[in-house]
Amino acid sequence: MPALLPCLPVSYSFRRYRTTVTQRRLLLVNGPNLNLLGTRQPEVYGSTTLAEIEARAAEVAAESGLQVRSVQSNHEGVLVDAIHAARADCAGIVINPAAYSHTSVAIADALRSVGLPVAEVHLSNIHAREEFRHHSYVSAVADMVVAGAGPLGYDMAVRYLASRLSQ
Numbered sequence: 001m002p003a004l005l006p007c008l009p010v011s012y013s014f015r016r017y018r019t020t021v022t023q024r025r026l027l028l029v030n031g032p033n034l035n036l037l038g039t040r041q042p043e044v045y046g047s048t049t050l051a052e053i054e055a056r057a058a059e060v061a062a063e064s065g066l067q068v069r070s071v072q073s074n075h076e077g078v079l080v081d082a083i084h085a086a087r088a089d090c091a092g093i094v095i096n097p098a099a100y101s102h103t104s105v106a107i108a109d110a111l112r113s114v115g116l117p118v119a120e121v122h123l124s125n126i127h128a129r130e131e132f133r134h135h136s137y138v139s140a141v142a143d144m145v146v147a148g149a150g151p152l153g154y155d156m157a158v159r160y161l162a163s164r165l166s167q
Ligand code: DQA
Pocket: 032, 033, 034, 096, 097, 098, 099, 100, 101, 121, 122, 123, 124, 125, 126, 133
């Protein structure tokens, strides 16, 4: 799980007697089966690979002076742990929870618990697909949701968080 390696914070500030970290980093989370992007149902998810999506997110974030830590897992608990870890050194979370969008109270609660701004991404338009995809537990926690824009959705999510963080 190389994506879970801790990263050093960039700078520190003091607020209310407690050390907080002035973060310049986003966590990019991709859920189950997204490791297969590029070959997985290309008619639905396109031909862009996860590595390309992660590299592009890092590029877009860098335009705003932000770094990105990327994690992909097919295991719910690993995703929950990665979200918890973001509390220490990230300023926002971009997440495509994939199938867990529609089932996971645990991931939604983890996002709620860390209290960071959240941008939810779906490559496909989940509202135009099967009924069971229409509801996402994560959307109730997300500050913005983009669905159906393909890989461009990740750019939009990163830019949204960068703009929020610059305010
Ligand atoms: C997805 C949509 C989900 O319904 C599906 O389970 C995925 C990917 C998307 O990016 O369109 O795995 O989140």
